[in-house]
Amino acid sequence: MSEAILSPTDTNADTDTDTVAAGQQRLDERTRRATVAFRRRKQQIWGARALLAVVVIGGWQWFTAAGWVDKFFYAQPSGIWNRLWDYFQNGTEFGSYPAQIETTMQEALYGFLIGTGVGVVLGVALGMNRFLAEVLDPYIKIVNAVPRIVLGSIFIVAFGVGMAPKVLLAAVLVFFIVFFNAFQGVREVDRNVLNNAKVLGASRWHTIRHVIIPSALTWIIASLHSAFGFAIVGAVVGEVLGAQKGLGLLIKSAQGNFDPYGVFANMFVIAALVLIVEFVIERVERRLLAWRPKVQSETVLV
Known part of the structure; x- marks a missing residue:
């Protein structure tokens, strides 16, 4: 064996x-x-x-x-819920409640998209061109210093009480948030990476597309989390100043009638809309920044 x-x-x-x-x-x-x-x-x-x-x-x-x-001034949650139910069941004095929500959301979304697009383009452009940035710097600060409610009044006088002034006011609020973040994001791009891209023969367009924008994207996406909230603010403020429909108009009407239930009910709906859009922005952020490794602070938080 x-x-x-x-x-x-x-x-x-x-x-x-x-x-x-x-x-x-x-x-x-x-x-x-x-x-x-x-x-x-x-x-x-x-x-x-x-x-x-x-x-x-x-x-x-x-x-x-x-x-x-005193619930006369501060309302009551059960009464606010009943008011919301009444809005959806019987509508409002200005039409159906979903139509009011849709109007405000359209104004906020259009303003958000316009303000984001213009803010990103100008932020990247001025971030890459120091001479142009220094020329326009005082004018940007002057426009940014103008009270938004004054701009809203100007837009109402110029464009009437339709959708346009609300969209413009929302776009202005969003623009400055996105612009300053995009501008700073471009300024924070690693110069070694830029120099390496030039050494490897990357064109200006390829440098912008593959180096500058991805590097600034973290700053830009971070600004979007608060930008939509400001877009809603712009739309609602514009409706309060003058409108034919919208949640801001309902708030103004409830305020005039000393109706805190109507005010709080519309405020809760606005908050819910912002949370829904914030959820979508978080999902978009994860997709766009999936390539970025987590920094140490983020790892600790997780």
């Missing part, structure tokens, strides 16, 4: 296989633990958010019901 004799090569191969298998198991275990920890953290975050909402809304309802807070 012969005995099998393992060569040193076979022994080393088996050892390497066992080491690789053990390493893969440890990696799988760490991945599983990280996934569980991430899910638990998300659950804790959503739980804390829900608890905070319950405390705020419940406390509001309780204080007004007990008479500690």
